[in-house]
Each structure stands twice: as C-alpha cells, then as structure tokens.
Amino acid sequence: MKRIMTLMCMVMVASITLLGCSNTDDTKKNEDSKQETTKKNEIKADSKATYGFKDVVDADGLRIEFTKAELLEAEGKKDSILKLSFELSNPTADKKGFTAINLEVKNKEGELLDVYPGENYGKEIETGTTDKGAGYFMVKGSAPFKVTYIDPDHKEVTATWELALQK
Template identity: 30%
Template sequence: MKHSWMHKVVMGIAVLGILQGCQAAKAPESEKKDTSQTTPSSEQKKVTSDVGATRDVDGVVITLQEAGYTKQRNTVDQDQPKQVVRLQFHIKNTTAEEIGVGSGNFIVYDAENQPLDVYGFDDSFGDVIHTGNELTGPAYFKVNENKPYKVVYMDMDEKIKGEWKIENLKELP
C-alpha cells in the first residue's frame, strides 16, 4: 500500500515537472509573438500612433478606432476647455459573463504622465455587454498641451490591462 501511495506521489511530481517544462519551453515562443505584435516594422516606425490597434484584455476585445480633436462641446460646463480629444472605441465581449464597460474605464495620460480630465458628453459610451455582443462609442477628454498621449484601459479591479499610444491627432469632422 505504501509503495502504491509513494508511486502516485512520484508520478504526480513527475507529471508536474513535465508540465512545468512544457510551459517553460512555450514561454519564449509566446513572448516572441507578443514582441512581434508590438515591435513595429520599419514602415510602421514612421507612424507611432496605435489608432486602429486592437487589444484582447482577458476576453474583452477593444479596438481604438479613431482619435482626434473635436469642436463639439457640451452645454453644461460654463468653463469650456480649449481642446477636447474624442476617442472612438469598439468593444466585443468574448468572455462567458456579461461585463460593464464605459468611458470611465479609460484614462488618458499626457507626455508628463498626468491624467487628463474626462469631458462629460451626452453620447459618451457605457453599457453592460452580454457574451458575444459588441459596443461602439466615444469617450471625451479635456486636453492640455503636453502631447503625446497614452490611453489606458483599466478593469473593475483598477488594474491596467491595455494601452494605446496616440500622437499627431487631427481635427475630426
């Protein structure tokens, strides 16, 4: 009986060792994939913006579709900012559970790593996205002069999950 029990323990440790070895062997390949996705080619180095880039954040697939300055202003704020940046997002829920996502999950930082204030607008997006469903909508931020910008997606645990760099923004129609 002891031999059988010991044999199971040794076999279990051996299986764990093999699995650990397989995982370690795959790690460089997965790191290579990540590097190739984030390392721009020589042509892409000219364009440093991540507009159009998609990030898969634990099954929440987020695309920054558009980024630019808008002349739109809300009618609530008496002290209006000189510039407002509008970011258009497309989000798909590929998880097994519904998720809540909105413009409040995104933070925009300037070149000095200071967060920009959210600019409240009536069409800012936010909703519960059921499994397999999608949501598209804009988020607005008050702009200062410290460019370029970094867009960060944070989940409900307030952990950074996705980042996009945006530069050379143009006026949107």
C-alpha cells in the same frame, strides 16, 4: 457551320465553368486572408506593452480597439475636448462591462486629462456582440496621448495605447 456552333458552345461552357471555379477559390482565399488578418491584430493584454490604433487588445475577454482620436470644439474654445472612438467586442460567455471612465488619459507631458462631463460610453456588452462608442476628455498639453484601461474588477492597469491625433 453546325460544328463551329457546337465548338463555340463547348468553349463557352468550359470558360464559364473555369471562371466559376476560380471565383470560388478567390473568395475562399480572401475570406481566409481576412480571418488571418483579424487573428494577427488580436493581442492578449500585457500591462507592460504599449499598443496603437487598430490593435485589438483582449482585456480579460473584452476586446478593445481604438479607432480614432480627434480634437473637438466646445463652447467656442477650439481643441478643448479629446474624443476617443473605440470598438468593443465580447466573445465570452459572460456579459462584460465597459465605461470610458475606466480610461486614464495622459498627454505628452504626462499630465492626467479630466473626463469631460458629457455622453461618455458606459454599457454592458452582451455575449457574442460588438459595439462602438467614445470617451471625451478635457485637453491640456499636447499629443500623443497615452490611454490606459484600468480593469474595474481588479483596479489594475490592463492595457495602454499611445494614440496620435487624426483628422
């Protein structure tokens, strides 16, 4: 009886040890996989390329990712405002400014949308930080929308995204 108990204890200790080791390896693999995914999604801005949702575009050190495009109601007029949500990060050693006013938005027909006067994002992103925000535009025409970021320092197109509406 004593041998059976000792044997059972040894089996339990071995099982716990093996489970502990495998969880550490699995966690490490998951972390490595997440890092690879993040690196794959980061793209150096190319003014001739077109990006989409979840593409993290490095625009001269400022990383921009559009996360959602949706139509909002305003003053009783359905679908009159386009809300573009984005995430920003600054891995550089300098502050980086970003404002939704530096976004040029065109509809499917190529018409330029006016900036909606409201709570449009505009801030300096501190070194090593991330932030979320939104820009608002008056809708005319139909989706998809081409969103172009114009570098405020050089007054030139840095990156363009083509964004469909999401619900």
